[in-house]
Amino acid sequence: MRQTRRFLLPLYLMLGACMPVSHSDTATRAAAVVDSASSLPPMKSFSVPRPQQPVAANSDIARDFLDLAFSLESGRPLPILTRFEGPISLRVTGAPPASLGPDLKRLVHRLRTEAGIDIRLTAEAGANITIQAVTRAEIRNALPQAACFVVPNVSSLSEYKSSRRSRKTSWSQLRSRERLAIFLPNDASPQEVRDCLxxxxxxxxxxxxxxxxxxxxxFNDDNVHTVLTGYDMLILRIYYDPSLRTGMNRAQVADRLPAILARINPAGQSGQPQRLSKTPRVWIDAVQTALGPGANPAQRRDAATEALKVASAMGWRDHRRAFSHYAMGRLLQSVDPQAAQDHFVLAQRYFGSRPDTALHRAYVASQLAAYAISSGRPEDALYLLTPHLDTAARHENAALLATLMMLRAEALELAGRITEGRKVRVDSLGWARYGFGSDWAVRAKLREIGSLNPARRRGAL
Incomplete structure (x- = not known):
């Protein structure tokens, strides 16, 4: 993981990301440490959200909603729809980091305005949702390899520990949502805490x-998106539409979806349906083996090969085919850099030009730009990077934005634009502090990206 070209670690490659655990099908993420005092420039944060409106057709959205609402990640079906009925209260306990308050207020505002959910912050002990901020060690003591998760019918980590093997905390047994707890790390980078939130x-x-x-x-295990998108807000808006209620079965909800979508998303009425095929378990298992914990490099590459075979056999030409090539590219970087680049080029081709794959293309462009820099082609790198800086900012991905800016700085300096490159690098540090957290992590990322520059490598000899 420390190879010079493996400079960007997307969240879907982090240990423990979205891992189903026991009967609760709880999702988890990894985390990083933040320094309380820093010698780097002040941390930057995002202000005004710029979510992109969904581009999917309403018929596709209706199908997606049913599959999202009536199944767990394990594939286990859920008999009824459950949601909060009436106003929702939300409180924070534990020892929250300084960044959590502002990020939570922004998210609650978005949920109220974009999803139409009646949710408010409170200090009352009887809140419907409790966010408890504790250390990663405490979380992993309760749920190994997890860094954040949500549980029904509890309000504290101690209550979860005493009930975790009972029906009380089982999502599949849930028949109404009245009280839940979210456990977040208070010793992670600000972006990681926000992503978990x-x-x-x-x-x-x-x-x-x-x-x-x-x-x-x-709502995708690839974890490319780190904040709720316009599509996600639409899904939540459907969830809390007055036409639906807790206790409805799949058929009852399906009957109401066309009218709901026509009313709240009229643009989707004229959209061209994609009707993407369901993702087979064999592909999911292959991807999770390739990118998850527990496998050696050879096993990972074999699994990525299997994922590509399945994607080809399924005739996919969508983002899942692209993702298969991207995963293979990442796994080949240390053993066959040229083959890795070939897969990144294919990934970019299959991601296409749709607005809903813009963030995916930004990740691929960062890989291609890194290769261009290491090959002494700064102008190619600048051409690849420039369109994606705003994409990373729009999706509020500070870690990706900082990485793109650091790459741009190296390309500018390699092209002889020294002053401009240094300015871009300094500007990247505020975003890096939000995205990576600690000073050592930021400086490690700077060294990692700096080592791509052939001029620096020659100077080190």
Missing amino acids: HEELAQALGPLNDLYRLPDSV
């Missing part, structure tokens, strides 16, 4: 499933 609060309110066929959603 978005994912777990979305699950606390709405869908408990993830679907690989969704390109523009946090």
Whole structure:
């Protein structure tokens, strides 16, 4: 993981990301440490959200909603729809990091305005949702390898520990949502805490499933998206539409979806349906083996090969085919850099030009730009990077934005634009502090990306 070209670690490659655990099908993420005092420039954070409106056809959205709402990540079906009925109260306990308050207020505002959910912050002990901020060690003591998760019918980590093997905390046994707890790390980077917040609060309110066929959603185990998208807000808005209620079965909800979508998403009425095929378990298992913990390099590459075979046999030409090539590219970087680049080029081709794959293309472009820099082609790198800086900012991915800016700085300096490159690098540090957290992590990323520059490598000899 420390090879010079493996400079960007997307969240879907982090240990423990979205891992189903026991009967609760709880999702988890990894985390990083933050320094309380820093010698780097002040941390930057995002202000005004710029979510992109969903581009999917309403018929596709209706199908997605049913699969999200009536299944767990394990594939276990859920008999009824469950949601909060009436106003929702939300409180924070434990020892929250300084960044959590502002990020939570922004998210609650978005949920109220974009999803139409009646949710408010409170200090009352009887809140419907409790966010408890504790250390990663405490979380992993309760749920190994997890860094954040959500549980029904409890309000504290100690209560979860005493009930975790009972029907009380089982999502599949849940018949109404009245009280839930979200456990977040207070010793992670600000972005990691925020990402956990978005994912777990979305699950606390709405869908408990993830679907690989969704390109523009946090409800996807690839973890490309780190904050709730316009598509996600639409799904949550459907969830809390007055036409639906807790206790409805799949057929009852399906009968009401066309009218709901026509009313709240008229643009989707004229959209061209994609009707993407369901993702077979064999592909999911192959991807999870390739990118998850527990396998050696050879096993990972074999699994990525299997994922590509399945994607080809299924005739996919969507983001899942692209993702298969991207995964293979990542796994080949240390053993066959040229073959890795070939897969990144194919990934970019299959990601296409749709708005809902813009963030995916930004990740691929960062890999291609890194290769261009290491090959002494700064102008090619600048051409690849420039369109994606705004994409990373729009999707509020500070870690990706900082990485793209650091790459741009190296390309500028390699092209002889020294002053401009240094300015871009300094500007990247505020975003890096939000995205990576600690000073040592930021400086490690700077060294990692700096080592791509052949001029620096020659100077080190």
